[in-house]
Amino acid sequence: MGLPCVLEAFTSIFEIGSISNKCCDELVVLGKVCHSVLVKRTLENPLFKDLSPATIIAKSIQTWNNCLGSIDSPSPST
Template structure:
């Protein structure tokens, strides 16, 4: 996952922000549990990480599953 997408995912999970389709795609490659294994987040409770990660994951699913507007 590229650094710009890591920042987007972090902002989406730990702050208030959104995540782009591109970064959702990169997140899906890593899988749901990648955040729990990251030492950067060791100060955050696992329950909080799980809840917020699931929310971000579900937001990505909705983004990717939604039809693109036609031009």
Template sequence: MATKENDQIVKENNCETKMDLPCVLDAFTSIFETGSNSNRCCGKLVGLGKVCHSALVKRTLDLYSKT
């Protein structure tokens, strides 16, 4: 899926409002450094749902693969 399609999915589902910045940073840190995140942030990550999670991950990977 192209970035434009993922952007649309993110907007339509209000994906960016479902997690606060500290939890976004916690999720990235857990993926790339620690391997675990807080219970609060884990709950928010699960609460994103599959559609938002997939669109956000694909958009992030697509953006970083172009740099």
């Protein structure tokens, strides 16, 4: 996963933001297990001790499900 997409995914989970379809594709290729472990490991970092794990996990699941939905549905033609 490229750094720009890592930042998009991070922002959509740990802050307020969205993730593009391109980055969703990269996230899904990464895999759900890897995605979940990265979120869990980030939550273990003392820099993020003030965040609510339940909220972050919920946002992580929402981001993952949104990405799966964006891949399953065809993109509008441009």
